């Protein structure tokens with residue numbers, strides 16, 4: 001299939017923020033027993049410091065693979081990528097990013113505080129600093145009173161909040177989140193979406209977020225990257241006209257519905273929705 005190279009609408013001449021992620025003509029092919037899988041094809045994307053960028057698209061369009069390339073967990077077949085002005089490998093080694101998985105992935109034999117401490121123990125940070133970071137971020141996600149509990153004593157939403165706190169403890173500039181709220185009920189998801197927006201505002205971090213949910217992408221993002229499968233590619237990058245300061249009430253606004261419709265149209269225009 002002919003691959004269309006799209007320049008995203010993410011940059012403007014007046015934008016003061018530095019480039020956090022720069023991806024240029026990147027493709028990734030998985031060689032499998034059934035032949036090559038074109039997971040990513042000719043991806044061009046700029047993400048700036050402080051942006052909240054969502055990847056949305058049907059199953060198999062390469063959202064997770066793209067996030068994993070940014071995180072240096074997969075290597076591209078061709079093209080280039082820079083993360084924080086360096087290679088993804090250096091960004092990983094310098095702990096530039098935190099990664100939040102779809103499942104909280106907490107160790108059941110460690111308390112919430114001890115789970116949060118683990119990455120800081122691995123990077124040999126002093127105990128007093130570890131304690132301060134844990135207190136800061138467990139308070140931020142509303143779990144300070146649960147720090148001595150074990151993961152299995154917490155609800156799914158609380159466990160996911162704990163995994164976000166764990167990622168924040170290392171003070172990464174960049175937070176990569178792969179459908180972190182996909183398994184949660186709608187009410188809990190609403191709540192955590194608002195919590196995440198608060199954290200994003202308070203910390204000024206750059207967020208890259210994978211989701212299947214159009215309302216979630218609209219509610220959270222400054223930019224929405226619409227993707228399509230076979231081969232996995234970007235079909236449109238939409239800059240949100242909505243304010244960065246958002247409330248759940250915004251979902252009843254005309255602007256919200258218009259943006260959701262634009263995303264839906266972009267997805268439908270490809271005629272490949274699974």
Ligand SMILES: Nc1ncnc2c1ncn2[C@@H]1O[C@H](COP(=O)(O)OP(=O)(O)OP(=O)(O)O)[C@@H](O)[C@H]1O
Pocket residue numbers: 030031032037038039057058059060061062063064065066232
């Ligand atoms: N390690 C791998 N080896 C071979 N093929 C892979 C591998 N990882 C992903 N793929 C394939 O690459 C394509 C993109 O997968 P990816 O998981 O990135 O999609 P996705 O958009 O995140 O899907 P979902 O929304 O279902 O999680 C799919 O066809 C998938 O089967």
